[in-house]
Amino acid sequence: MKRTLKYYRIMWLRHDFAAGLSVFLVALPLCLGIALASGAPLYAGLLSGMIGGIIVAAISASSLAVSGPAAGLTTLVAANIIMLGNYQVFLLAVIIAGAFQILLGLLKLGAIANYFPSAVIKGMLAAIGIILIAKQIPLALGYDRPDFWTTGLLNLFSSGNITAFSHHINNASLIIFVVSLVLLGLLRQSFAKKLHFIPAPLLVAGLGILLAFPLKKTQLVNIPTDIFSSISFPEFNQLFSDMQIWKGGLIIGLLATLETLLCIEAIDKLDRHNRITPLNRELIAQGIGNMACGIMGAIPLTAVVVRGAANVDAGARTKMSAITHGVLLLLAVVLIPFVLNRIPYASLSAILLNTGYNLTQPKLYKNVFSLGWKQFLPFILTIVMILVTDLLIGVSIGLLLSVYFIIQNNFRAEYKVTRTVIHGFETELIKLNSNVTFLNKVKLKKALDEVPEHSILTIDASNCNFIDYDILEIISEFENKAKDRHITLNTIGIEKVNVTAIH
Numbered sequence: 001m002k003r004t005l006k007y008y009r010i011m012w013l014r015h016d017f018a019a020g021l022s023v024f025l026v027a028l029p030l031c032l033g034i035a036l037a038s039g040a041p042l043y044a045g046l047l048s049g050m051i052g053g054i055i056v057a058a059i060s061a062s063s064l065a066v067s068g069p070a071a072g073l074t075t076l077v078a079a080n081i082i083m084l085g086n087y088q089v090f091l092l093a094v095i096i097a098g099a100f101q102i103l104l105g106l107l108k109l110g111a112i113a114n115y116f117p118s119a120v121i122k123g124m125l126a127a128i129g130i131i132l133i134a135k136q137i138p139l140a141l142g143y144d145r146p147d148f149w150t151t152g153l154l155n156l157f158s159s160g161n162i163t164a165f166s167h168h169i170n171n172a173s174l175i176i177f178v179v180s181l182v183l184l185g186l187l188r189q190s191f192a193k194k195l196h197f198i199p200a201p202l203l204v205a206g207l208g209i210l211l212a213f214p215l216k217k218t219q220l221v222n223i224p225t226d227i228f229s230s231i232s233f234p235e236f237n238q239l240f241s242d243m244q245i246w247k248g249g250l251i252i253g254l255l256a257t258l259e260t261l262l263c264i265e266a267i268d269k270l271d272r273h274n275r276i277t278p279l280n281r282e283l284i285a286q287g288i289g290n291m292a293c294g295i296m297g298a299i300p301l302t303a304v305v306v307r308g309a310a311n312v313d314a315g316a317r318t319k320m321s322a323i324t325h326g327v328l329l330l331l332a333v334v335l336i337p338f339v340l341n342r343i344p345y346a347s348l349s350a351i352l353l354n355t356g357y358n359l360t361q362p363k364l365y366k367n368v369f370s371l372g373w374k375q376f377l378p379f380i381l382t383i384v385m386i387l388v389t390d391l392l393i394g395v396s397i398g399l400l401l402s403v404y405f406i407i408q409n410n411f412r413a414e415y416k417v418t419r420t421v422i423h424g425f426e427t428e429l430i431k432l433n434s435n436v437t438f439l440n441k442v443k444l445k446k447a448l449d450e451v452p453e454h455s456i457l458t459i460d461a462s463n464c465n466f467i468d469y470d471i472l473e474i475i476s477e478f479e480n481k482a483k484d485r486h487i488t489l490n491t492i493g494i495e496k497v498n499v500t501a502i503h
Helices: 002-037 040-057 071-084 087-106 110-115 118-140 159-167 171-187 190-195 200-212 245-271 281-295 305-313 320-335 347-357 362-370 375-388 393-414 437-450 469-484 496-502
Strands: 065-068 299-305 413-424 425-432 456-460 488-492
Touching: 002 040, 002 065, 002 118, 002 200, 002 305, 002 347, 040 065, 040 281, 040 299, 040 320, 071 087, 071 118, 071 200, 071 245, 071 347, 087 110, 087 245, 087 281, 110 159, 110 245, 110 281, 118 171, 118 347, 118 393, 159 425, 171 347, 200 347, 200 375, 245 281, 245 305, 281 299, 281 469, 305 320, 320 496, 362 375, 375 393, 375 488, 425 437, 469 488
Parallel strands: 425 456, 456 488
Antiparallel strands: 065 299, 413 425
């Protein structure tokens, strides 16, 4: 125990304190911006960052991952807050999401992300990026009504909304937004590498604070100076009043789980020491964190790629860097809330627009298209359906299309038909591969029906390990049809596999 504490103390002094400070500077504006994009109180994003940094990091076995509010959940969070009509009721859904994640971890289902096609997951993240970008436009114009996001993406830019936005254009906000975007673009250039040690979101927020002084009419962040007296707590008496609470909680839990597992996989690949994070323990840590978020009035959290990558780049060695970033968030809210309240909304909208762009970059579409139509169609369909309907329906339809392609490939893979003419007789060979399931039933039946009269048919199962009973039944039924149609039927290895299938 003493040796472990000594190791953590040495790593913290040499590496993890500096890395934690760097991650804190990245996380601070993102926590505010994601809360803003989610339609939640701004302090809820900061609380989520604190819980992710302190509670989740302490329980997790990941050395480098950093948890907090995630851009990928903003659309779902905003939709659920609107649907449930009450932020205190929404917090119940966050608690349910956390409990669901704990259950997944206890059932050792950490590998669940592997069962979702990557094309669908990429499509989901790209759609979230598009929605995130769209939501920043009114804020960039200075629109001061946070409830504008109530009609979905298709109606966001309707004539009525455009008129409303135009009447609320604030030149000061627009200037800060444009300057912030330009700064973000410049910081990506090679000549700005000397400033890489300063996080871009922090520079943008700092520039916004400076510009807000001469441009006094811009909208500023408004966090209570004592947020702990302003926290909203869940209304537990409403827990069983509406099944939408449970539905929303399960969907949030599933999406948060997918984002977390994908992030953990990415961060583990960046670890120079090749440490592997136990996924089931990570799900339990995330679940406890999300239950804490719901109880304490925060928005849901996940492991986040941006913060995890920043942690690795800053030279972190242990999870003490993530804990340090959480403690620094807490100290910032307690000691310098007046500084946070000088950050313009326009700066946060520029940061979030950049985050959304990173989720849906043109090169992503190009890369997926290069993989072929069976990857691109589920990807693009997932995006379109999420934008037209909602996240759950969009992902479900994209998943169904991916499953269709899998089934189609299975039809082609499990048997092969070869037609030849020997001594004037038509001869057909149906060679079954390793496993033939009921998925092949329709196509195999059609192939047998197309065998011409007065021909020879051989069904070869010598390489087959398993044949579904439905397939055996079709072959058995065809034996009677073959006699009536004067087809000579030969079977190889069917009897062996038949015994295996029955027993």
